[in-house]
Amino acid sequence: MTTNPGDGLSLAPLDPAPTQPAPAAASSHVARTCPRCHYTRQASDTAPAWQCPRCAVVYDKATPRPRARAGHDEEDDTQPVPLDPRRARASAGLPWAWIALGSAVLAGAALLGWKWNGERQRSAQQEQRAASDSRAADVSxxxxxxxxxxxxxxxxxxxxxxxxxxxxxxxxxxxxxxxxxxxxxxxxxxxxxxxxxxxxxxxxxxxxxxxxxxxxxxxGDATAAVRLGGLYERGEHVPRQPSLAENWYLRAARQGDGAGLYSLGMLYARGADPVSQRPVPAWMLLTLAERASRGAPVRDALLTEQHYPSSARAGLVRLKDKLHPSDIAEAERLADAWKPGQPLGF
CATH class of the missing domain: 1.25.40 (Serine Threonine Protein Phosphatase 5, Tetratricopeptide repeat)
Incomplete structure (x- = not known):
């Protein structure tokens, strides 16, 4: 078939398309690069073709790791695994749990404080009532x-x-x-x-x-003790027993009773067998009796005149000639140091 040169068309048969070589059978090894850890598979890797031999991630589901920032020499191969959403929600709820726990602790502490304060107030009220009742009983x-x-x-x-x-x-x-x-x-x-x-x-x-x-x-009645001592000292209605009189006078004197101090002091000043004269204790006792009489000048009407502590000054005057000044000073010191209820020391 001829062609017209002016047509620009050719009736010559087209050359068949060049024959492409058939693709070779897929090799058992595919050189893939993991989009996550950027590891390139090697022929020696035994992991499945769809799984990265290094990080075991599935190729098609892995997300690429961000590249290292400028200035870093190497990429970090140990990126954190994304958290499970449920764990993320649990982690987000932890602060509220702590807040709730702290609120419960504070509420418990406040309740305990309120109870303690209430108990203290009740205890104080009970003590006040007890003190008031005690005062009322004392007054009564x-x-x-x-x-x-x-x-x-x-x-x-x-x-x-x-x-x-x-x-x-x-x-x-x-x-x-x-x-x-x-x-x-x-x-x-x-x-x-x-x-x-x-x-x-x-x-x-x-x-x-x-x-x-x-x-x-x-x-414990001092007046009765003095009356008994006087009876035994003088032998009125009973046999005379000065030692028994001394015992009864001591009972009253230890209480700080003026009559008891005076009666015992005069017994020691005079002496009466078997009670010997004891000038220093006598001065001490008469001094105390004289001080007691100044504090309680009214005489006890149930005492006889032999036991009035107001006579202690006269007894000191009579006793003064029997004592050395140093003995008087010692007796005064003993009188100053003694308090009712204490042993008389002799």
Whole structure:
């Protein structure tokens, strides 16, 4: 077939397309580069073709790692594995859990503090009530003692006015109730007489009187102890026993009773077998008795005149010639150091 040169077309058969060589069979080794760790597979790798031999990630699901920043010589091959979303949510919730726990602890501490403060207030209120009750009891007891003493004083006045027979039943009733002052008054009435006049129309019983005085003295009444000591020192209604008188005087003197101090001091100043003279203790006791008489100038009406502590000054004057000034100074020092309730030291 001829062609017209002017047509620019050719009727010559086209050359067949060059034959491309058939692709070779896929090799068992594919040189892939991991998009995550950038590891290039080697022929010796035994991992599956879809898995990176180094990081074991699936090629098609791996995300490329960011390249190293400028200035870094090498890339870091140990990138952190992305957190599980559930773990991320749990981690995000941790601060709130701690806040809740802290709030619970603070609330518990506040509750404990409130309870402790309430207990302290209740304890303080109980102590105040107890103190108030104690003061009320003390006031009530003091009022009862005062009322009882006023009643006994009235009965004593009735006795001294010559109405002992009329007053005796009431005095005995109070003594039976355990009132020490009533016991002393009853003993004085049964002994008969007073510093003013003798009892009228009243039976005397010295033996019973001694029993009441001893009972009162053993209960701690200093006046009863002095009355008993005087009876034994002078031998009135009982055999004379100066040593027993000393014991009863000591009971009263240790309490700081002026009459007891004076009576014991005068016993030591005079001496009475088997009680020897003891001038230094006598000066100490008379000094204390003189100070006590200044503090309580009113005489106890149930004491006899032989036991009035107001006579202590006269006893010191009589005793002064028997003592050296150094002995007097020592006796004064002992008197200054002694307090009621303490042993007398001799």
């Amino acid at each position: 007891q003091a009022r009862a003692v005062q009322d009882g003493r006023a009643r006994i004083d009235a009965l004593e006045h009735q006795w001294r006015m010559g109405e002992g027979a009329q007053a005796l039943p009431a005095v005995r009733a109070l003594a039976d109730e355990g009132e020490p002052r009533a016991m002393v008054l009853l003993g004085s009435m049964l002994l008969g007489g007073s510093s003013y006049r003798n009892a009228i129309g009243q039976p005397l019983d010295p033996a019973e009187a001694l029993q009441w005085l001893e009972r009162a003295a053993r209960a």
